[in-house]
Amino acid sequence: MEQICFELENIELNYLDKEILKIDRLAVHQFDRIGIVGKNGAGKSTLLKLLAGEIQPSLGKVNRHVDFGYFEQVEPPETKEADPKLLGKLHVPKQQDSLSGGEQTRLKLAQLFSHYYECLLIDEPTTHLDQEGISYLLDELRYYYGALVLISHDRAVLDELVSTIWEIQDGKVNVYAGNYSEYISQKQREQEQQMLAHEQYLKEKSRLEKAAAEKMKAADKIAKATAMSKESKAKANRMFETKSKSTSQKAIQRSAKAIEQRIEKLHVVDAIQEERPIVFHQSSTLELHNRFPIMADRVTIGVEDKTLLEDISFQIPLGKKIAITGNNGSGKSTLFHYIVNQEQGITISPKAKIGVFQQMSYQFSSDETVLQFLKNRSSYDEGFLRSVLHSMRFGGTDLQKRVKTLSGGEAIRLQLCQLFLGEYNILLLDEPTNFLDIQAIQALEAFIKAYKGTILFISHDKQFIANVADGQFHIADNKLIQM
Numbered sequence: 001m002e003q004i005c006f007e008l009e010n011i012e013l014n015y016l017d018k019e020i021l022k023i024d025r026l027a028v029h030q031f032d033r034i035g036i037v038g039k040n041g042a043g044k045s046t047l048l049k050l051l052a053g054e055i056q057p058s059l060g061k062v063n064r065h066v067d068f069g070y071f072e073q074v075e076p077p078e079t080k081e082a083d084p085k086l087l088g089k090l091h092v093p094k095q096q097d098s099l100s101g102g103e104q105t106r107l108k109l110a111q112l113f114s115h116y117y118e119c120l121l122i123d124e125p126t127t128h129l130d131q132e133g134i135s136y137l138l139d140e141l142r143y144y145y146g147a148l149v150l151i152s153h154d155r156a157v158l159d160e161l162v163s164t165i166w167e168i169q170d171g172k173v174n175v176y177a178g179n180y181s182e183y184i185s186q187k188q189r190e191q192e193q194q195m196l197a198h199e200q201y202l203k204e205k206s207r208l209e210k211a212a213a214e215k216m217k218a219a220d221k222i223a224k225a226t227a228m229s230k231e232s233k234a235k236a237n238r239m240f241e242t243k244s245k246s247t248s249q250k251a252i253q254r255s256a257k258a259i260e261q262r263i264e265k266l267h268v269v270d271a272i273q274e275e276r277p278i279v280f281h282q283s284s285t286l287e288l289h290n291r292f293p294i295m296a297d298r299v300t301i302g303v304e305d306k307t308l309l310e311d312i313s314f315q316i317p318l319g320k321k322i323a324i325t326g327n328n329g330s331g332k333s334t335l336f337h338y339i340v341n342q343e344q345g346i347t348i349s350p351k352a353k354i355g356v357f358q359q360m361s362y363q364f365s366s367d368e369t370v371l372q373f374l375k376n377r378s379s380y381d382e383g384f385l386r387s388v389l390h391s392m393r394f395g396g397t398d399l400q401k402r403v404k405t406l407s408g409g410e411a412i413r414l415q416l417c418q419l420f421l422g423e424y425n426i427l428l429l430d431e432p433t434n435f436l437d438i439q440a441i442q443a444l445e446a447f448i449k450a451y452k453g454t455i456l457f458i459s460h461d462k463q464f465i466a467n468v469a470d471g472q473f474h475i476a477d478n479k480l481i482q483m
Helices: 044-052 084-089 101-113 131-142 155-161 180-232 235-265 332-340 370-375 382-391 396-400 408-421 438-450 462-468
Strands: 004-015 018-029 033-037 059-064 068-071 119-123 147-151 164-169 172-177 294-303 306-316 321-326 346-348 354-357 426-430 454-458 471-476 479-482
Touching (some): 004 044, 018 044, 033 044, 033 180, 044 119, 084 101, 147 155, 155 462, 180 235, 306 332, 321 332, 321 462, 332 426, 332 454, 354 408, 370 382, 370 408, 382 408, 382 438, 408 426
Parallel strands (some): 033 164, 068 119, 119 147, 321 454, 321 471, 354 426, 426 454
Antiparallel strands (some): 004 059, 294 306
8 A cells, every 4th residue: 555645634724814725634655746727816826835844734634644845935045965976967057056947947856856855746837948958857757767747838748747637726726637638628528517517507407498388388378368358157156167277276286396396496507608719809000021130141259259049041921820848058048139129130020010929027017907007008999808817817996906916827817918919010929829828828829819810929838839830949059940
């Protein structure tokens, strides 16, 4: 029998008056490989912090039976030793006082893998990692001998590493067997079953309502017949027939009432909420007619004395979605900078209107609400704006939030909405999926597919690239290689 590593019993976690998590019982066993999924703010990191003992539940108990390692997404690296071989393998600079986000992640991974733990709790390890770093992570965890509990927005990583999904929804944890793709298949089957059950519910409700209406109609007929018989028949017969018909009328009314009660007792099955299709129109003034609105001819790109790209030429086709890949520091963001500033050797269509999403924490200073912010910067109608915001996980009271109070993740999602709704015909997106949950990434995929303009984007997310890219350029050895 497999050893239990963690046990959560009768857990309640509340913040102010809001219930964050409610778990009757949940366990992590010796060789479990668990992926935690859910929307931003659902409680994924909170659940991992509970397991790690970083926070305590309002009620209930967390039992820990093993030595474990904990990788926290947002915390900087601790001042603890790491295997020098791992530091070299992960290209962590010896001078560690000014590390980039990717270098900090690599240092934390080196520290984590320098020791053996019976269980690993890992929160979003691929944020800031390039494909080389992600490959290293997969190699380390693929054959890891112990329990793994992993939060990730990278669907390919979840598919590769986990065999159980914990889905956090409305404070509850739903357990699904299989990797992420198998979990999605199960969710789709659940939706199909819900749609079928909803149709059956509506059909049965309609049948019962029709039966009740027919009963009441029959009762009305008897009432009318009774009234007519009073005028045409003898008193003795009339008394007999009236009593008989009155009894029948009441029986039918009772039957109709019983049917109405059955309708009230029917198990209500809600319909699946279908989202309004998103299609970003483009005004005629923004239409481009150049077959290649972005071109480069024998361009060399460098920073200070370091050459990043040497003598490169390329053409970006009109209306296509092109991915740019390459290791951290290879020159991807610098290439975007050259395009935006139309540096020497870069040719941009004269009618180009370029919108840019950069790798940074967005912070708005405006006092506008989320909905007002987009209405003031877009020509689309309010219904469509609401639909776009809903797709990007802004619902209900979120629309009335002041943009200056938004969290970093919310501000990033709003910035993406603004770009796709804005008066642009070319978008440059630098690592747009960082800090987005899987649902928001899928919404971004829908945005890109529905966008009529040209998009150039940088990403290390294999699944995201496979889902939206029409073509790909890869940077390696100072060259830009068309894939």
